[in-house]
Amino acid sequence: MAYSxxxxxxxxxxxxxxxxxxxxxxxxxxxxxxxxxxxxxKELDIPKLTKISSVEDEPLPAENMNSKSIYTSRLLTSTVYEA
Structure with missing residues (x-):
């Protein structure tokens, strides 16, 4: 059985x-x-993970964020149940 x-x-x-x-x-x-x-x-199977790219480790540049934007969150219930 998968741990996911x-x-x-x-x-x-x-x-x-x-x-x-x-x-x-x-x-x-x-x-x-x-x-x-x-x-x-060993009751759960764990997939072997490999590093895809070092790009993922780099922080995002701050200029991509608009300081005048308003960021909000939303309920993700439907997304979770679809997975």
Whole structure:
């Protein structure tokens, strides 16, 4: 079983529209501990990661940001459920 399924479920819980349904920090630590335990006991498959490019490590230049722009966030629930 892939570990990404567990992270997807955790993200869904953390992004729940109802704040009372979101896990608190203690619950998140427990969930991550359970995932780590499954990884250590080889119950979860971990894909081998390779570095794609060093360009990803470079910071974005500040001139790309417009200081007069207003940045907002939006609820991504539908995006999470589609994945």
């Amino acid at each position: 399924k567990f992270f997807k479920e955790l993200i869904k819980k953390c992004w729940n529209a109802n704040p009372s349904e979101r896990p608190n920090a203690r619950k998140i630590v427990i969930i991550l501990g359970n995932i780590l335990k499954k990884i250590r006991t």
